[in-house]
């Protein structure tokens with residue numbers, strides 16, 4: 001029977017799961033992903049986490065609880081830095097410790113550091129240490145690593161071509177069979193906007209309302225970095241830098257009709273990112289911006305009403321612009 005490694009369907013799962021799945025499978029290890037988010041799963045996480053934690057972390061704890069009794073290992077990499085001279089939010093860094101200290105009877109936790117902050121650091125070191133847990137054969141680890149990088153590369157290309165991650169992948173950005181009449185950029189952390197429960201299926205709702213949805217992941221990394229580089233000072237949080245870069249780009253793209261910034265209640269980096277996006281919207285753009293903050297109490301009815309009102313305004317503005325062009 002193969003060894004089972006549990007991967008929570010949370011946090012950076014939405015960026016890295018093709019790479020993690022490929023790596024484990026090439027080593028003959030069975031990756032087990034937690035179930036899709038449900039109210040019950042979130043509530044388990046809420047009961048086991050401190051109140052001060054942000055919603056995505058509480059939810060990630062729920063996913064750990066969902067996995068812990070059916071796997072041999074839990075894969076909770078300690079994400080310190082994903083790029084040189086940048087950091088990930090400290091809550092990622094402390095996540096494995098938070099889990100160990102709040103949940104009893106855990107299987108062994110794999111919490112290897114991924115830290116690319118310094119020159120000379122690389123992802124292979126991370127995968128080498130991970131592979132050694134399951135095999136003594138360095139060539140096998142290397143080949144698994146190569147295959148996993150290829151899987152990640154293909155995934156990134158698919159995203160750039162308009163596909164969405166995970167369960168949303170059928171709703172590509174240019175979907176709706178060409179029937180969409182507006183395009184909206186949804187800017188937020190991947191674990192908020194791509195989790196259908198937490199986001200209250202926002203992307204699908206928009207898509208069904210005749211909207212083409214684009215996200216930061218549909219832009220090339222080089223474009224995001226160039227746009228984020230317009231800030232007077234570089235943001236050192238990688239995910240928030242992605243959000244800023246994408247928002248700046250989409251504010252300037254004529255085919256984008258409006259932006260939605262999705263923030264998490266209790267997220268320090270989001271409060272700063274939100275302020276920067278709103279300032280840009282006020283001073284350098286005429287495009288409508290909707291800010292939605294998610295927490296465990298966010299009601300679906302309120303969110304739907306705000307989305308509908310926002311879409312009405314976006315369409316009204318677009319029609320006004322069309323009239324102005326034809327005059």
Ligand code: SF4
Pocket residue numbers: 054055056057089090091092189264266267268269270
């Ligand atoms: S960036 Fe914000 S939402 Fe994400 S883990 Fe950190 S505090 Fe939570």
